[in-house]
Amino acid sequence: MKITILLTAVVYLAAANPLQNVSTLHCTGECQQGAKAPLMNRVMRLKLKEHEECVKEHQCPTVAPALSDTPCVSGRAGEYECSNVDLLSFVPLKDMGCNGDGNDIWGWTDSDTKKEYAIVGCQDGTSFVDITEPTKPVVMGFMKTQTVSSLWRDIKVFKDHAFVVSEARNHGMQVYDLTELRNLIPGQIYELTPTVYYSEMGNTHNIVANEETGFMYAVGTSTCRGGLHMIDVKDPKDPKFVGCFAGDGYVHDAQCVIYKGPDEKYTGMEICFCYNEDTLTIVDVTNKNEPKQLATKPYAGSQYTHQGWLNEEQSHLLMNDELDEMYGSRKNTRSMIWNVKDLANPTLVDSFYSEKEAVDHNLYIRGKLAYESNYSAGLRILNIETITNTDPKLEEVGFFDVSPEHNGVTFNGAWSAYVYFESQSIIVSSIERGLFVLKYTGPEAM
Incomplete structure (x- = not known):
C-alpha cells in the first residue's frame, strides 16, 4: 500500500x-570554560570519517520508497527484517x-x-x-x-x-x-x-529535559567544562541560565528526575544520572547554585560511556557504551545493568549481550520493556522484568531493522527512538533513510 x-x-x-535573544548573558567565569580534550572529539572524528565513506558509496542518504501498513510476517515487513514489530x-x-x-x-x-x-x-x-x-x-x-x-x-x-x-x-x-x-x-x-x-552556549551535543521541574540541561557544550549547563524553562518563551555543574568534566548525556527511588536520603530531590565518557556520575542539582556530586563510578571495559535510562522504580538503570563493541573484546551489543539503590555507590551488577554484533546508541525504558536503538541492528526491544533480580536474565522480545544494507559494528542505521505516546506508536529515526512509525506486538506489549 x-x-x-x-x-x-x-x-x-x-x-x-519574532526571533529574539530572550535573556541577558549570565554565563560567566567558569561557565565560559570548555572541556579539556573530551573523548567526544575522537568519537566525532570516527563518525565523520565513516560518514564521508558512506556518502562516497551513495548510501548517505539512502533513497527508499515511502511505505504504509506493512505488518511483520515471517520475519519481514517488506525489505525490513523484524520480529513482533509492525511497520x-x-x-x-x-x-x-x-x-x-x-x-x-x-x-x-x-x-x-x-x-x-x-x-x-x-x-x-x-x-x-x-x-x-x-x-x-x-x-x-x-x-x-x-x-x-x-x-x-x-x-x-x-x-x-x-x-x-x-x-x-x-x-x-x-x-x-x-x-x-x-x-x-x-x-x-x-x-x-x-x-x-x-x-548562552554555542555548539551543544545533547539537551536533557526534566518535565517535572521545568529545567533543561544542555550537555557537551563549550561552556561549564562540557558539564551540565542548567536552563530554567518554566516559561518556555523566556529561558534563563541558572547554573553549571562542571565538577566531572564533559557530560555526554544524562537523565534528570525528581527522585522517588529507594535511597530515602534523596527522596524529592532533583537528581541527574550523567554519562560522562568513562563513568556513571550522579549529581544532586536541587540547588542550581551548588550542585553536589554524589558519585562518579568507572567500570571495567569502558571505551565511551554514552547514555542510559532508569527503570520506573529508579532502583536500576541500563547503560550503553558506544565504543566497547568496536574496541573491546566482544563485538556483540552490550547493555550494562547498574544497581543505583545507593546513590553514593552505584554498582555494575551484570551485562546483557545481544546475539547481534552492533554498536548500541540511545535506549529508553517504558514499563517492563527497554527500547534500544542499536545502529545497524535497528530497534531492539528487551524485557527487563528481571532487572532487579540478583541474577537478571534480560530477553529480547522484538526488533525492527531500519537499515537493511548495513550490518556489523558501524555507526549506520537507527539513531534513536521515542516510545511514550499514549497510542503506543513507536517512532525511530534512521540516519540514512528517515522516519519509521512502528507498533510492538509481542509479549508485555505496552
Missing part, C-alpha cells in the same frame, strides 16, 4: 513572536524536507488536540510530522538549522515547546512553540522559524 504524504508546496510561516509507516528524509542524513528524534502530544507528532532532527534542520493517523503521516513543517549543518542535532519537549540544539557552530538553542502547528493547513510544508532563541 502506498502512503499519502502531503508535500505539495513550501510556504513561509512567521512565528507568533505502520515510513517517511523518507527527502519527503520530510531534509537535505542530508537524519539524527535524533523526539515526540510531542498536543495538550489540547491530543494529536501526536514526530520531531525529527536532520543535518540541516528539524522536521515536524503529524503521526496521529500512524499509517498516514503528514509532514507539517521544517525549521532550518540556526547556523550551519551538522550530523548532530537533539530535541526535547516541555510545555508544548520544542527545544533544539546542535553541534553546529554557534548554534545555541532554538525554542519553537509547537501550538503553532495547529494553525498549519495540511497539504503544505511550512518553513518554520524559532519562536525564541537562547544564545
Whole structure:
C-alpha cells in the first residue's frame, strides 16, 4: 500500500513572536570554560570519517520508497527484517524536507488536540510530522538549522515547546512553540522559524529535559567544562541560565528526575544520572547554585560511556557504551545493568549481550520493556522484568531493522527512538533513510 504524504508546496510561516535573544548573558567565569580534550572529539572524528565513506558509496542518504501498513510476517515487513514489530509507516528524509542524513528524534502530544507528532532532527534542520493517523503521516513543517549543518542535532519537549540544539557552530538553542502547528493547513510544508532563541552556549551535543521541574540541561557544550549547563524553562518563551555543574568534566548525556527511588536520603530531590565518557556520575542539582556530586563510578571495559535510562522504580538503570563493541573484546551489543539503590555507590551488577554484533546508541525504558536503538541492528526491544533480580536474565522480545544494507559494528542505521505516546506508536529515526512509525506486538506489549 502506498502512503499519502502531503508535500505539495513550501510556504513561509512567521512565528507568533519574532526571533529574539530572550535573556541577558549570565554565563560567566567558569561557565565560559570548555572541556579539556573530551573523548567526544575522537568519537566525532570516527563518525565523520565513516560518514564521508558512506556518502562516497551513495548510501548517505539512502533513497527508499515511502511505505504504509506493512505488518511483520515471517520475519519481514517488506525489505525490513523484524520480529513482533509492525511497520505502520515510513517517511523518507527527502519527503520530510531534509537535505542530508537524519539524527535524533523526539515526540510531542498536543495538550489540547491530543494529536501526536514526530520531531525529527536532520543535518540541516528539524522536521515536524503529524503521526496521529500512524499509517498516514503528514509532514507539517521544517525549521532550518540556526547556523550551519551538522550530523548532530537533539530535541526535547516541555510545555508544548520544542527545544533544539546542535553541534553546529554557534548554534545555541532554538525554542519553537509547537501550538503553532495547529494553525498549519495540511497539504503544505511550512518553513518554520524559532519562536525564541537562547544564545548562552554555542555548539551543544545533547539537551536533557526534566518535565517535572521545568529545567533543561544542555550537555557537551563549550561552556561549564562540557558539564551540565542548567536552563530554567518554566516559561518556555523566556529561558534563563541558572547554573553549571562542571565538577566531572564533559557530560555526554544524562537523565534528570525528581527522585522517588529507594535511597530515602534523596527522596524529592532533583537528581541527574550523567554519562560522562568513562563513568556513571550522579549529581544532586536541587540547588542550581551548588550542585553536589554524589558519585562518579568507572567500570571495567569502558571505551565511551554514552547514555542510559532508569527503570520506573529508579532502583536500576541500563547503560550503553558506544565504543566497547568496536574496541573491546566482544563485538556483540552490550547493555550494562547498574544497581543505583545507593546513590553514593552505584554498582555494575551484570551485562546483557545481544546475539547481534552492533554498536548500541540511545535506549529508553517504558514499563517492563527497554527500547534500544542499536545502529545497524535497528530497534531492539528487551524485557527487563528481571532487572532487579540478583541474577537478571534480560530477553529480547522484538526488533525492527531500519537499515537493511548495513550490518556489523558501524555507526549506520537507527539513531534513536521515542516510545511514550499514549497510542503506543513507536517512532525511530534512521540516519540514512528517515522516519519509521512502528507498533510492538509481542509479549508485555505496552
